[in-house]
Amino acid sequence: MAKTKMASETIESKNKAFVLEAFDTLFNKRDYAAAERYWSPNYIQHSAHIEPGREGLFNLIKSLPATLKYEAGTIVADGDFAIVHGRFSDFGLPVNWIAADVVRIKDGILVEHWDVIQDEATREASKSGEPMFGDKFPQ
Numbered sequence: 001m002a003k004t005k006m007a008s009e010t011i012e013s014k015n016k017a018f019v020l021e022a023f024d025t026l027f028n029k030r031d032y033a034a035a036e037r038y039w040s041p042n043y044i045q046h047s048a049h050i051e052p053g054r055e056g057l058f059n060l061i062k063s064l065p066a067t068l069k070y071e072a073g074t075i076v077a078d079g080d081f082a083i084v085h086g087r088f089s090d091f092g093l094p095v096n097w098i099a100a101d102v103v104r105i106k107d108g109i110l111v112e113h114w115d116v117i118q119d120e121a122t123r124e125a126s127k128s129g130e131p132m133f134g135d136k137f138p139q
Helices: 002-028 053-063
Strands: 039-045 069-078 081-089 097-106 109-119
Touching: 002 053, 002 069, 002 081, 002 097, 039 053
Parallel strands: 039 109
Antiparallel strands: 069 081, 081 097, 097 109
16 A cells, blocks of 8 residues: 555656646746647636637746746645646736646646646735735735
8 A cells, every 4th residue: 555655656756846846837937848748639628717628728928928937836636637726917917817727637647637726816905915826925
């Protein structure tokens, strides 16, 4: 049993690193040729904000200002799935987005995506008094 758990942790650790590298490559570096190695040509998109497939995702990023910044926060993985809690900022809207992106990895490539997105609250708007991402409110 311990051996199986260790193998699973290794797969999950690899998947977490893979997803973080993929997101940085596309969202921050905007290296579309390299990003093709991370996203399947048959990528299934479940987001209400993104057109279908890998091209829909890439076209969305291409349409956003070059100032777009993605910061990954907490990431968890279970088998072929990973969830990243992150912040999208400086992309042309008056507020940042906080997103939980759920991805499925199959045979070493991203094959499917879901997300939950909300506007980031300011200190004044936060009823809890706590930031939604990290330990600081947005500037």
